[in-house]
Amino acid sequence: MKHHLHLGLGNFFRAHQAWYTGADPTWDITAFTGRSPDLAAALTRQNCRYNLVVRGPSEDRIEPQTAIKTALPGTDLAAWCSWMSRPSVAVLTLTVTEAAYADFVPRRLIAGLTARRAAGAGPIAIVPCDNIPANGSTTARAVTALADPALARWITDNVTFVTTMVDRITPRNPAPGVDVITESFTEWILSGDFPAGRPTWEAAGARFVTDVVPHETRKLLLLNGAHTLLAYAGSALGHTTVASAVADPTCRTWLNEWWDEASRHVPLPAPELLAYRAALLTRFANPRIRHTLAQIATDGSQKLPIRVLPVLRAERSAGRLPTGAIRILASWINHLRGTGAPLNDTAAAPYLDRASSSRAILTLLAPDLAHDEDLLKALP
Ligand SMILES: NC(=O)c1ccc[n+]([C@@H]2O[C@H](COP(=O)([O-])OP(=O)(O)OC[C@H]3O[C@@H](n4cnc5c(N)ncnc54)[C@H](O)[C@@H]3O)[C@@H](O)[C@H]2O)c1
Numbered sequence: 001m002k003h004h005l006h007l008g009l010g011n012f013f014r015a016h017q018a019w020y021t022g023a024d025p026t027w028d029i030t031a032f033t034g035r036s037p038d039l040a041a042a043l044t045r046q047n048c049r050y051n052l053v054v055r056g057p058s059e060d061r062i063e064p065q066t067a068i069k070t071a072l073p074g075t076d077l078a079a080w081c082s083w084m085s086r087p088s089v090a091v092l093t094l095t096v097t098e099a100a101y102a103d104f105v106p107r108r109l110i111a112g113l114t115a116r117r118a119a120g121a122g123p124i125a126i127v128p129c130d131n132i133p134a135n136g137s138t139t140a141r142a143v144t145a146l147a148d149p150a151l152a153r154w155i156t157d158n159v160t161f162v163t164t165m166v167d168r169i170t171p172r173n174p175a176p177g178v179d180v181i182t183e184s185f186t187e188w189i190l191s192g193d194f195p196a197g198r199p200t201w202e203a204a205g206a207r208f209v210t211d212v213v214p215h216e217t218r219k220l221l222l223l224n225g226a227h228t229l230l231a232y233a234g235s236a237l238g239h240t241t242v243a244s245a246v247a248d249p250t251c252r253t254w255l256n257e258w259w260d261e262a263s264r265h266v267p268l269p270a271p272e273l274l275a276y277r278a279a280l281l282t283r284f285a286n287p288r289i290r291h292t293l294a295q296i297a298t299d300g301s302q303k304l305p306i307r308v309l310p311v312l313r314a315e316r317s318a319g320r321l322p323t324g325a326i327r328i329l330a331s332w333i334n335h336l337r338g339t340g341a342p343l344n345d346t347a348a349a350p351y352l353d354r355a356s357s358s359r360a361i362l363t364l365l366a367p368d369l370a371h372d373e374d375l376l377k378a379l380p
């Protein structure tokens with residue numbers, strides 16, 4: 001039996017990567033939480049079994065999941081290093097939120113890879129699955145920057161960093177218990193090498209490509225950017241969920257405005273993008289999936305640079321004043337000032353210090369745009 005190791009046991013991992021590995025009976029999973037031990041304890045109490053509740057617009061499909069065999073708390077560093085030292089562990093996936101890549105991920109990977117090298121456990125593929133562009137090379141850079149020269153050489157020879165685009169809307173489950181509610185749509189596109197092998201994820205529909213960029217750009221701008229629009233502008237109208245916002249014609253107009261702008265910067269054929277937009281409207285409208293705007297609004301200062309600013313910059317360079325992108329930025333600034341979804345952002349403090357001035361906010365968020373007077377005139 002080969003092992004798939006995971007860091008960041010939560011809802012998304014259990015609806016996505018664990019589900020894909022479940023399609024290959026020759027692999028099993030050991031998963032560590034990022035921080036809180038609670039989910040590891042709750043899953044262990046029921047032999048790591050849980051149900052995936054695949055929630056359609058009118059009914060649920062219950063899929064019992066058995067691929068996870070061991071669930072451990074992220075606080076158990078000794079167990080982490082011990083699992084990282086096993087030659088049978090060939091793949092490590094990560095879902096720890098965007099915010100964790102600045103510090104937690106590189107530190108935890110350095111500890112694990114140091115132990116693996118000392119144990120002579122051989123090569124491994126690291127597969128980040130967070131909503132970050134070029135997540136493979138971003139993780140590689142963060143890890144090698146922290147490694148001493150000998151470890152850095154060992155990493156170059158033994159570790160690959162796979163870039164992935166992941167998609168399956170999986171909100172926090174409002175009910176107690178360990179079942180996971182998700183949508184039926186799922187997508188996983190990967191690029192990179194697996195020097196010690198991998199589960200046959202393609203058996204469940206994963207796609208292996210040479211270039212993830214067009215796919216990740218499509219997903220980050222059109223899906224995540226739209227979520228971010230609804231999280232700030234939709235919540236300011238009083239909506240609390242994606243489904244309720246998307247049922248509002250005003251929000252749908254705003255979505256189309258944003259999608260028209262963003263689509264100009266996704267390197268895929270126009271018909272494919274139009275089909276993706278139509279599918280997104282259907283996915284967002286599912287009234288039985290309670291995806292709260294408050295959850296999506298979390299950590300906005302780290303999500304805007306990924307989901308919105310690339311479009312704003314590209315549009316300004318082309319001499320246009322993009323009302324859709326500006327609406328998202330403006331509503332996030334208003335969110336900092338207390339409008340809409342509650343503020344929950346670990347990196348918000350410096351923005352709050354200067355929340356009364358849009359120019360000061362831009363100086364921190366996107367200094368290259370802080371002297372764009374036409375843009376500033378359009379901000380609150
Ligand atoms: N939920 C989705 O629909 C979805 C879809 C695509 C991608 N993702 C990606 O997966 C991530 C996790 O989503 P989830 O719904 O499982 O979230 P979650 O809140 O269940 O968290 C997952 C894990 O991340 C850990 N974690 C959170 N913040 C951390 C930090 N700052 N440092 C270390 N560990 C931390 C938690 O302890 C938990 O183990 C998202 O942030 C996103 O990047 C989620």
Ligand SMILES: O=P(O)(O)OC[C@@H](O)[C@@H](O)[C@H](O)[C@H](O)CO
Nearest residue numbers: 131166167168169170224227296
């Ligand atoms: O999970 P986050 O916090 O990165 O972002 C919230 C949502 O935009 C996101 O989870 C989407 O639902 C997901 O990316 C869909 O695949």
